[in-house]
Amino acid sequence: MTALASALSDLAASGDGELRDALDALAAEASKAAKAADPVRAATSTSFDSAGQELDNACTNA
Numbered sequence: 001m002t003a004l005a006s007a008l009s010d011l012a013a014s015g016d017g018e019l020r021d022a023l024d025a026l027a028a029e030a031s032k033a034a035k036a037a038d039p040v041r042a043a044t045s046t047s048f049d050s051a052g053q054e055l056d057n058a059c060t061n062a
Contacts, residue, residue, distance in 0.1 A: 001034035001043065022058035026051040 005027045012023035029051040033042035042048065 001030045001039050005030035005034060019055075019058045019062050022051070022055040026055050 008023050008027035008030060012020045012027060015023060026048075029045075029048040030043075033039045033045075033048060036042035
C-alpha cells in the first residue's frame with residue numbers, strides 16, 4: 001500500500017485538474033490503508049472504493 005500511495009502521488013504530481021485530484025484522493029486512501037492495523041480490510045473500505053471510482057471517472061473524462 002505504501003508503494004501504491006507513492007506511485008499515485010507521483011502520477012498526481014504530473015497531472016492536473018480532476019485527474020490530479022482523484023489520484024491524490026486514492027493515494028491518501030492507500031496511505032491510510034498502509035497505516036491501518038488491517039491494511040487489507042482498510043483497502044476494501046467504502047472510502048477506498050469511492051476514491052477508486054472517482055479515479056475511474058476522471059480517467060474516463062480525461
